[in-house]
Every structure is written in C-alpha cells, then in structure tokens.
Amino acid sequence: MIGFFFVFTLLTSQLVLSQNSAYSKIIHNINPNAKCLDGSPAALYLSEGDPQNILVHFMGGASCSSTDVGKTIESCYQRSRTFLGSSKYWPQLNQFYGILSNDPSKNIFANWTKAIFVYCDGAFHQGNSNSSIKYKDSELFFRGSLITKAHFKFLDNKYNLTQTKKMVLTGTSAGGIATFIWADYIKMILPNPNTQFYPIPESSIFLNPNTDMHLRTMKFA
Secondary structure (H helix, E strand, O other): OHHHHHHHHHHHHOOOOOOOOOEEEEOOOOOOOOEOOOOOEOOEEEEOOEEEEEEEEEOOOOOOOOOOHHHHHHHHHHHOOOOOOOOOOOOOEEOOOHHHOOOOOOOOOOOEEEEEEOOOOOOOOOOOOOOOEEEOOEEEOOOHHHHHHHHHHHHHHHHOHHHOOEEEEEEEOHHHHHHHHHHHHHHHHOOOOOOEEEEEEEOOOOOOOOOHHHHHHHHHO
C-alpha cells in the first residue's frame, strides 16, 4: 500500500514541465525541534510570486500505519529511510504541475507565491509527540504539527501575512486530510481578518474497505 502511494505521489506531485521555473528547497530551521521522521530538518519548496496572494500545498503520501503498534513503528522506520520520511532525499530544485505550475497558460495561480510543505512525518502533517522513539538503528520523530507551525511562521516572517489578500490552502491525499485538519487553525492565525481564505482539499477521504457499511453496500450493489 505504501509503495503504491510512493508512485502516486511521484506522479501527481513531481511531473516536470519544461516551461516551469523551478521551486527552491528551503530549510529555515525556525524551530529546531521540527523534525522529519529520521530527524532531518523540515523542508518546504518555495516559488516566489505575488506576495499578497499565497498558495500553500500539503504534499500527500499515505501514512506509516498498520494493524498494531509494533507493525506501525516498523512501517514508520521503513518510511524514514525514504523521501516520505526525510528531507535529505529531496533535490535542491524541483518542478511541479497543475495548480502548482508556474506556467500562466496552464494555471491561474502561476503568478502567486506558492509554498509546498514537504511531507515527512508520516502522520498527515500533524504528528505531535515531544518524545522520540528509538527503534533498531534509528531514532524516530513525530513532529508534523511543529513542522506545519514553523512553516507558517517562516511565511509570516518573510511575507508579513498581515498584507495577504488571498490565501489558498490545499493538499492531495494525506495532504488533503491535512487541509481539513489545519484549515481552522490557519484561518485563526491569519493576522488580517480581511484576508480571503480558501481551503481546497483534494482526494482526501480514506475509505476503510473492511467496515460493515462497506460490506453491506457491496452486497446491496
């Protein structure tokens, strides 16, 4: 399942358009405790455009979870050794498509400032544990909440969010769930009540095929 989402994320978040200008990878270290699963510092990708119109995108990529705690930790351990559990595997420059494209002929947000939050905590951008877990040869950190807050602090420091006219918060898959989770918080911390704020989650409902309701629906169909 996780392998499927690796491929899904690569296809939906990293397809290269030759006409795109590249995003720059930023490691700001505003909060040193905001760490990826493997302990590497949190990262985002930034494409600077109109500073008064900002689009924030949560990357997707499923989650590290399983049927019990032991299997979940093993899943997170395996994930920490990939680009979905660490910032060190992401290139310094990257290109994106769709609503993240910088091509104005293909994207109405092309000229906006766009920030893409790298997904590396394995818990829908909301891991919130002060303690780490020592497992095998690694130390695992679950700090997605700190990462998200630090990224918004970075954006505020850089662009002064009191000047923001419009902000779009979006994400796909696990990033779509993060959009649901964080929308109220982001609206609350925006310093200008006149900022037009639009949360747009995508592909963000994870169905459990083993539920009774699903089985009843399948039998009915």
